[in-house]
Amino acid sequence: MTGKQDYYEILGVAKDASAADIKSAYRKLALKYHPDRVVESEKKTAEEKFKKISESYAVLSDPQKRQQYDQFGHAGIDSRYSTEDIFRGADFGDFSDILRSAFAGMGGFSGSFGGGRERQETSRGQDIEMRLTVTLEEAFSGTEKEIGYARAKKCQVCGGTGAKAGTKPSTCPMCRGKGSITEGSFIFSMQRPCPECAGRGQIIKHKCPSCAGHGLVKKRETLKIKVPRGVISGTSLRVKDKGYESPEGVAGNLYVLVEVRPHQNFERHENDLYTKIEIPFPVAVLGGTIKAHAINKTVQMKIPPHCPSGQIFRLHGYGMPRLNAAYSGDLFVTVSIYVPKKVPAEAKKLLEEYMKIMEQEEKPFYKNLFG
Ligand SMILES: [Zn+2]
């Protein structure tokens, strides 16, 4: 085959890469392009890419095939091995699970991994993903949220068969009830859902009027979601079997992607929180105890004498609880000097007096400012 991309190039490794380098390059790419890990619109491209990198790895991880390839290029491989052979000899070791799940997602395959997936698996209901926004306070203490969403449920009228009462679906003549057809032999023989029966293996002549023959109807549901304390943005909560139901197989899952809303007073970095506080000038000079606000309580915070503006204090354990752990992060409090907008005449007089005294006391500093 001409125009085939170089295996080393595909894996992004040098010609003299070690077996370990090749393995790690493949692992990275396989995870990146795993069809289960990309969004729906990129699935096709990812599948192609995944096939390519897997083929490259299959050849380059086999010393004999690699030598053959180094010497004769693609011609050396293609003239000697069928695509099935390439994979049969390859040692995917701990990758075989990644591969199996990837190709199963593509519609099953019968290759060197002992057959594709069974029909009841491919008829698993669709997964649903939805977003849920919580406040930082809710993330702090954990919460329960009620969500409403629509999902396909088995039609109660026909029990999911899609056939009108008193009638029965008949076996699909095209796939003979298997629900899938086998085609091609590029790398693997791929199984695709049968176009005649849309993968169901059965043809419905008299459709159930309630679900129009789909066996499923869309229903709105509400569900209580437990959001764990310490949850971080991007956490995906899996609710088993709450995705689309399937007429004959198991239901898909619901994935709730949590987003924690930014907070007015606190900035979060992992489990630590950052906040700011203003203190009166005399406290900064003389020291004192003030109230600092953590997320759900106040903390007595000691300010030492001579505390400069911008000083950061670390309060251990007053940050966010760590997800699924017993300990918490810290609270970092940055101190600044509070400047009053209004000063009573008496206080003004005292400040002027203060200035006079300090001018003598800290000459270089004042001179530098006022000459
Ligand atoms: Zn129905």
Ligand SMILES: [Zn+2]
């Ligand atoms: Zn069919």
